[in-house]
Amino acid sequence: MARERAVTTMTAAQRRARARTEYEAFLAACPSRDLLNRISGKWVALTLSALGGGLPGPEGGCGGEPRPMRYSELARTLAGVSQKMLTQTLRSLERDGLVSRTVVPTVPVTVTYELTEQGVSLYRVVRGLKTWAETHMDEVIAHRARYDAGVGTGTDAD
Secondary structure: OOOOOOOOOHHHHHHHHHHHHHHOOOOOOOHHHHHHHHOOOHHHHHHHHOOOOOOOOOOOOOOOOOEEEEHHHHHHHOOOOOOOHHHHHHHHHHHOOEEEEEOOOOOOOOEEEEEEEHHHHHHHHHHHHHHHHHHHHHHHHHHHHHHHOOOOOOOOOO
């Protein structure tokens, strides 16, 4: 005699809610760990900040609005980024749905990058980290100097 299985139906919203609770970044196989790894990179944070309007303004603040930027403008803004790294960063952000790429058939071709709605939501988080780093850098430098001078060389106990 065949055993019947009960089939439960879920709405799309219920399936999305269930999937969200199943992601656990502390588990090695969780796909959210890969995403965290990707979005926590230095060039990702700085690229999101630039596209999010986090460029220094006339008074030195970073309170602009998100706006499209051309590749060359991003490259100039992100001092020290190589062409290869910027290209890889933009491609991964586009793949993850955080940045949109628009090509305008002009001579020469015009390509702009812009944060998507999802990218803007991540930018808001990254902006806080960037601001924190800029605000607390003097304190961190002082702690590093004390640590390196031998003040912070205690042993770690497990």
